[in-house]
Amino acid sequence: MSPTPNTVRQTLPLGARLRTQRIAMGLSLADASKKCGVRQDYLGALERHDLSALPTIGYGLGYVRAYARALGLDTEQSVADFKRDSEVPFDLDRASMPHFVPKRRLRLPRGSIPALGVLAAVVMLSMWYGVQLDTVASSNPSVAVTFDPANIEAPTPVADNVLTVRTTAPSWISIRDSRGRLIVNRVFVTGETWQAETGQSFTLGVRDAGAVELWVGEANRGPLGAPGVPIRDMDLSIVR
Template identity: 35%
Template sequence: MSSQTRMAGFVPVDSVFSENGASYVQYSAGDRLREARAKAGLTLDSASARTRIRRDYLEALETMDTRGLPARAYALGYLRTYAGFLGIEPVGIVDQFKREVDTETGRAVPSAGAKTRDPIKLPRGVFGALLILVSVASVAWWYSEQAPSFGAIANLPSPPDAAPEWARADFQPELRAADIGSIWTGVPLGDAAAGERLTLRATAPTSLEVQDASGRILYSRSLVVGDIYQTREDGLTFSASDAGAIQLERGGVDLGTLGLAGIPVENIAVASAEPAAGELE
């Protein structure tokens, strides 16, 4: 047999000829599955048991009834498994199955182009009318914003005479001389009625702290030579790191020092300091 004769008579390995010599090439993918199963002597039930694919799925594959098949990806997976089990080349029958199913369902036939919507056509002159309306609205808005500034109902400022005195631009507060004497009204001054004032003067570096009768600190500072503390209040107590460095005066009279030189004192009254000052004289 020549090579040309062999090529002319060549058919795929999975093709089986019927009695009249027609090959499966003319059969659908479902027919090929059914014929292969019949040649193997299997029923749908036995094929389902051996492939573990539901019987109704196998039947749907053989009848190419897509309504009885699961989703497309799962159906093609079952088809590959079933074809391999029956000795049919899976890739070829899957392609044939997809092609025939798509043609039957209309997916493989180019459908008419989707009808495009006609663009909405507005009557002639609508754009011009819209532009005019927008312009009029803009002018009206601008006029409503500007009208109060020059209209008859504008918010005019109040006349100068209507404003309170303190709000006028030319208002000048009245400057009154402070009454110094009124500052001491109601303050217990003791000897202040006689005009006497107690003066503490530092004659050497020292520290001085002054407290009132309630214990509140009125004065606390480190003094240098020449520093002065004056008061008219009675009942004060004094503390100093060097009592001899504090010179006392009242009403121009020298009362001596707060204490002995180099000796610290704490919370002593002026009355108790005067005898100590007398001892130094």
């Protein structure tokens, strides 16, 4: 004779009651699965109250109703208990201990992980660009990049043997050394300059020739070309 619902203590969490009732009826999980039509692993998850092993809470409610009906338990009460237990999951091994504190699951708001990834990318890009404004990846001590927002009209006075590449509007600039190594490759803001001694073997590429000037010492040689016209591999060693 199968036990009645009164044989299961109502004070236990639902998962423990389901397991106790199944064992009292002499059923294995496989037997219970055939009886109620719910997968065996889902029934085990209900007994352990392992929400992560269920497709969704909505499916879980349907499984609870089918499982409770197959075991002869009150289906509506079982569903209500499942909802209650899902709010504050129980640690079934320690629920009777005097200092037991139910564990809450930490759930991030929907969309938090993609938003955090975008924020991290923005921070990394900002840090990279800030470093690039202050330094140049070159071992040549005669090469310098500067930016003086208070002196937009002309670069700081320099010696006659100093070549200055200066932007009058934002433009992408790339510079390679005599070995073809890329030492500058980024957008220069208005008024930013790159300098080296004249006669050195550097090649210059710009996206907007009209936004880039060449200076030798304090003499302005003018823009590299017409506005909006790109230039590739300009030999700076011939500029005197």
